[in-house]
Amino acid sequence: MESWLKESGAVGLDDLKFANFPATGRGLGSRRHFKEGERILTLPSSILWTVEHAYADSIIGPVLQSMQGALSVDDTLAIYILFVRSRESGYNGLRSHVEALPTSYSSSIFFTDDELEVCAGSSLYTITKQLEQQIQDDYQTLVERLFGQYLDIFSLGKFTIEDYKWALCTLWSRAMDFVQPDGKSIRLLAPFADMFNHSSDVKECHVYDTSSGDFSILAGKDYEAGDQVFINYGSIPNNRLLRLYGFVVPNNPNDSYDLVLMTQPEAPLFELKQKLWVSAGLDSVSTISLSLNDPLPKSVLQYLHIQRADESDLAIIALQQIDATDKTPSNSNEVKVLQALIESFCELLNNFGTQMEKLDEQLAEGFYPPGTNAWSAAHVSLGEQRVLRLARKRAEDLLAALESGNRVDSGFSAPLRCAHCAKVAVQLMLCGRCKAVRYCGRTCQVAHYKEHKELCQAIASKSGSVKK
CATH class of the missing domain: 3.90.1410.10 (set domain protein methyltransferase, domain 1)
Incomplete structure (x- = not known):
């Protein structure tokens, strides 16, 4: 050659x-x-x-x-x-x-x-x-x-x-x-x-x-x-x-777990929620990578807050996304999100064929000869379980803080984005009616109106109760 x-x-x-x-x-x-x-x-x-x-x-x-x-x-x-x-x-x-x-x-x-x-x-x-x-x-x-x-x-x-x-x-x-x-x-x-x-x-x-x-x-x-x-x-x-x-790196610092979040179109308020997911840079089906450095990304909680929100919560979420304030969904929404998340992490961990402690023991004893396919598979399992355990612990800490009355940053804030082109910017113009979405300028606002109309009317009709 x-x-x-x-x-x-x-x-x-x-x-x-x-x-x-x-x-x-x-x-x-x-x-x-x-x-x-x-x-x-x-x-x-x-x-x-x-x-x-x-x-x-x-x-x-x-x-x-x-x-x-x-x-x-x-x-x-x-x-x-x-x-x-x-x-x-x-x-x-x-x-x-x-x-x-x-x-x-x-x-x-x-x-x-x-x-x-x-x-x-x-x-x-x-x-x-x-x-x-x-x-x-x-x-x-x-x-x-x-x-x-x-x-x-x-x-x-x-x-x-x-x-x-x-x-x-x-x-x-x-x-x-x-x-x-x-x-x-x-x-x-x-x-x-x-x-x-x-x-x-x-x-x-x-x-x-x-x-x-x-x-x-x-x-x-x-x-x-x-x-x-x-x-x-x-x-x-x-x-x-x-x-x-075809190879692995033992104790790989880049290990991750891809969490798939999904909502069926038949779910209540799906169209309104879809607009809010898109505004947050997400979608009704979103795959979010959990890692050792960031086991519970903000986007996971953003997605679930929207998924489990009622009409009032959706209005609050829309306002929060645009204003970047400390407004949060109701306590009941946040508790439901964290509890469901913890249960999901427990279920995912229970589905692993061999638990982390046993795998550590088997690898230390040479049960899987180094370099073999089974040895590599064991390291993959170890890495994903470590990430999921860290994610569960983070969700448990957030729930404990919420239940004790000490609200901590759950990562609900979202960057300011144009609702039409999704460009991130500090200064954007508000929709004059619902005051819940922002635009780069008049061109984007006009182009987005047909898509935004339904959400605009829903949020505007709820805004009185939100401000009480």
Whole structure:
């Protein structure tokens, strides 16, 4: 692969070498000293795997273009990778890259039922089960609409569902995404560069030149000859690391739990509540990340205050959102919210197959050999349970303070936003009738009136009782 890269114009290959490292396995090491910020490697656009390059292929390109809009970016790239791997001649450079890829992955979709059961109750467990079904459905669609229609291009023996899963995991674990000046994003695979391992101790250092289309790696810190060179994938929790990349970081400080809040359209006052959720930057179905640093984000309580509010509470909430005052819903509303939240956290924690204390004990005793799939699943479960316990404790503290008469900041305040364009600003004009929403100016107010009319009338009719 290296000779092909050099012939294609890659720069910096002689300063790097493949090596096996004790903690991370196969990766790239430095042959010389690098100073932080120094350019280590540059790959020309002509050798990057992108959707545009797939479309430009003389054989498979027209077929993929005919499916444009029906295929996702990942499916397009996955099919292109499998196509190149299936060819017996040609594509020498691209084939050398494919041959250098791992033959298998340890992402959660490849876990056995017993291995996945170790993290039963976690969001990873649920998402993995959903992914498995989605992959089966997507593959069947591809067989019917693509593979089966072009048997001269797609040999079904080389495009099995296992091949498809392998190609998807190649993308999940190795592709990189960049935003272009026009706001559109581009996803690419960079040969050789995809061998850099992750470390949170280095600065983010992979760069895409939107003018030339070239891709570069910069030194995320100082390196000496013989050091392993890393890139930073970002602040990623273990549940996502294992699902996408196939590894975990013990005691990961970025661990999180994605809490899904949902209200059915048939619920009382749904339309009024939907407007208030949107005003607060939320929606009737909102997924909010709970983390070790912020186990109970303000947005969770904002959502639930609106969800469980009656008409009077909704009027107060609308006024509070705009005025950013210390007005709060009724005590009964806040008590209901916190009690329901605590009960939900207890239920979520009880759903975990193995409780945190037992998992800690099993890991300490080596019940799950380090580095195995079950060991990784155990760390995911531990991280999510820690986050949920912290969230429950925060809700319990808020409830205790409320019941003792010492109201504390529950995070109910919201930033000032234009009700139409959602722009955050300090000075916005009030709606003259309900005085419960603000706008950037007359243009936004007029544009939003049809949508706001019902809420405006409801709040205005309640405003007398609110001010008493």
